[in-house]
Amino acid sequence: MLFRVSPRSPVPLGEQIAACVRGAIADGAALPGERLPAAREVAESLGVNVHTVLRGYQRLRDEGLIELRRGRGAVVTAAPGAAKRARLAEGVRALVADARELGLTDEEFLALLRGALAVTERPADARGAEL
Amino acid sequence: MSTARRVAVVAVPFGLAAVAYGAVFLANQDRLPERLATHFGSGGEADGYLSRATALWFGGGMLLGLGLLFSLMLLRAKDASGQRLTAAVGAGMAVTLGYPLVMTVLINTDVSDPAAARLPMWHVAVLLLAGLAVGGLAWWVVGPGASNAAEPPVPALALAEGESASWSRTMVSRVVLVAAGAGALGGMLVVLFGPPWAGLVPLVVALFCAVSASVRVTVDRHGLAVGSTLLPRPRLAVPLDRIVSATSVEVNAAADFGGWGYRIRPGRRGVVLRSGEALSARLTGGREFVVTVDDSTTAAALLNGLRDRHEGTRG
Incomplete structure (x- = not known):
């Protein structure tokens, strides 16, 4: 697991840390069940605040990519499709970046998304596998 | 020095020791007692015995087995300094094991009661010095090799200026985990069926292995x-x-x-x-x-x- 963060980047540090883990899960460098280093260790290692790292880890948990358990630390989720989920989260971020570049408002962007969702049939067999 | 010659540095001493042991044993077969004195106390008096056949197979098997083990280790070693140490330890071990095995046969020859056989302590000094000398010779013969x-x-x-980077990965050792399990099991069995204090060592080793396995x-x-x-x-x-x-x-x-x-x-x-x-x-x-x-x-x-x-x- 390689973490790279730059304080000069406009992206918040916590987001940068989350992006490192997300990328590693997406390209298979971090496998399901792999234990991530403790937030305290990452913070000490990178020279950033421990809350910054925790913010990044919490973001990943909200995306369903890692599990945070007291005492066990952060573990890449063993649920099927972790790599696909990570790629999806990366894709969404790329879309948002494009929307921002075009100057779309949040509402305009969400309307686009809703429109796309509405015309795409949800496959019946995916309903059971919902996470 | 080629790998074949490095292997010879350990294979030849172990082979010679095994041949010497077998030859001395067979040459004196008729003059050996039924049971041989094979273990000796600090005063040189016999305190452990093996039957003739067991002694022959045990001694010969140990020399050949260790010779094979060291040869394989040298064949598979990729690092020159590791090979040098393995060759030196192997050659030295062939002497420190071969010498007492041959001596055991010689001192049991022509004794009617194996309890009368004696192996004075000075032989220990001889075998250690001979082992060191042969090991040192092997060390010198093999040479430092390629760096x-x-x-x-x-x-x-x-890395960009100001960028922080950190790489981290866990690694779990199956070998060490198995060692921890075996130590814990062995220690527990000793605690249950033997003197409790004797189980302490394997338990401490198991704990140490468990901590360092990951x-x-x-x-x-x-x-x-x-x-x-x-x-x-x-x-x-x-x-x-x-x-x-x-x-x-x-x-x-x-x-x-x-x-x-x-x-x-x-x-x-x-x-x-x-x-x-x-x-x-x-x-x-x-x-x-x-x-x-x-x-x-x-x-x-x-x-x-x-x-x-x-x-x-x-x-």
Whole structure:
């Protein structure tokens, strides 16, 4: 697991840390069940605040990519499709970046998304596998 | 020196010892008692016995088996300094085992009661000195060989100014876990069925193995660190200042390092928890620090990148 963060980047540090883990899960460098280093260790290692790292880890948990358990630390989720989920989260971020570049408002962007969702049939067999 | 000749350095002494043992045994077969005195107290008096056939097979089997083991270790060793030590230890061991085995046959010859056989203590001094001498000779014969600096460093990871980077990975050793399990089981059995204090040693060993079976390897602005994932200490750290360059190497735990755990070899030391891919850091002074870990190429690239930037800011 390689973490790279730059304080000069406009992206918040916590987001940068989350992006490192997300990328590693997406390209298979971090496998399901792999234990991530403790937030305290990452913070000490990178020279950033421990809350910054925790913010990044919490973001990943909200995306369903890692599990945070007291005492066990952060573990890449063993649920099927972790790599696909990570790629999806990366894709969404790329879309948002494009929307921002075009100057779309949040509402305009969400309307686009809703429109796309509405015309795409949800496959019946995916309903059971919902996470 | 070719691998075949290095193998001969251990195969020949073990072979000679086995042949000598077998020849002396068979030549004196008719003059040996039914049971041979095979173990001796500090005063030289016999206190352990084996039947003739058991003694022959046990002694011969031990010499041939160890000879084969050391030959295989030399065949599979990739590191010159490791091979040299293995050859020296093997050749020395052939003497320290062969000598007492042959002596045992000789002192049992023509005795009617094996209890009368004696092996004075000065033989221990002889076998140790002879073992050291032969081991030293093997060390000298094998020679230092090619330096193990053959692997070129991995290209450095380019780091932007102000960028922080940290690489971290856990590695769990199946070999050490099995050792921990075996130690715990053995210790428990001894505690249950034997003197409780005797079970303490295997239990402590098992605990130590369990703690060191899973380690986390970290590469960051401080340098390289290896620590248990369960406890904050012990933790091995190599500061960035002491690292010249890093690369990824293949190691064989038994052949190159003579086993698993924290290993020290001439010019080379490190944490070897399995055979295979390892991160290797060359230190100031020419020594090498090795940690077996997956994705070691990334770790080495980052270490070289951090090293380059460190040099830049300093000079």
